[in-house]
Amino acid sequence: MEDINWIQIGIGVLGGGAFGALINQYFHHRRNKVQPIGRNIELKSFFNATDNSSMSTQISITGTTEEHKFTNIFTASIQLINKGNSDFEEFDFGITLPESIKAIKILKDSADRHHQINLNNEPTLENQINEFDITLKPFNRKDVYDIDLQLTSENGEIKEGDIVCGTSHSIKFVDIVSPTEKALEIAKSVAIGPMIISLNKY
Template sequence: MEKINWIQLGLGFLSGGAFGALIKQFFDNRRNRLQPIAKSVEIKPFYDSSNNEIFNSSIVLSDGSDDYKFERIFICSIKIINSGLHDFEKFSFGITGAKDAKFISIKGNSKDRHHQINFSNKPSLNNQIENFDVSLLPFNRKDYYSFDLLVTTSEIDINPKNIKISCPHAIKWVDISSLGKSLLEITGEFIGSSASITFRI
């Protein structure tokens, strides 16, 4: 029986079209499966009047024309990264808070002016809402966007599990490490030069 030269056979396979077809099929399968989108949700308490046992207090935020009093405020940081193999011309998702929680402000961050963020119903001090939708244009591979939100509740504490992120696209959410922006950095960005913060007893 003639001996088979496995080395020559292997080289012929690698240099032929069959191997290229297998590689193409491999990457096509990866692209066609549910694409992973990485997200991180972090919540830190900013003010809670129930922690003050000496006297009743509240925090007042101003938008420059009206004052708004709150008993509890949390800072929520969200980061979204396209960790898949698919480029989205437009990527939409929704953010829903816990029961008794309302979003009172949001600041979106993108890497440059060519990456746009649109809000269907942007939360603000005079538009305190329980949920809203966000659109990212575009959301290409390795693109990332981050959001800093202020959330208020009247009675309950909230944690990252209370913030639900939903999406109409065929993707799967995966977790990433938590964000590291400090409370002072985020609060300073929210307040800016057009708003003020006051503690009242």
């Protein structure tokens, strides 16, 4: 018993197949668990005649073929952050609105030519819709995408809960609950936007 080198035996056990299998199982579980996608929605009234019941006001916007009149327009700023540990070559998700709310325009902020935002059915003045799908290419860890929607409502009201994001990916949307957390997530992004690049230089 005195000649047994327990340290070498311990190293052999730790370096053996059993320990390696445990490590592989840990990383397999980590890669395949449901991934969190940070989501922040900010809704602002750009124009809403119902804010003052004594006024009957409309705003006119000229489209491609005709003029369109609205009594209210809201801007919904949607930000998505990949908070998980998996990269998505393509991330597909959809936005669904109630029947009384229509999207009339979308503003896509792709940080650079290597990050794309594609739509299967783009809302426009001539194509006012309440559901459409978006593809982010790619959506890697810590990537940030910003999308602005212009919306109008039949009853003049829109709540943040009216804007529903859904996807078939194995993820869960988690709210970015505070401006501080939002700023920290953006600061950790390594590939999006000149501001982040300049911060990393100093």
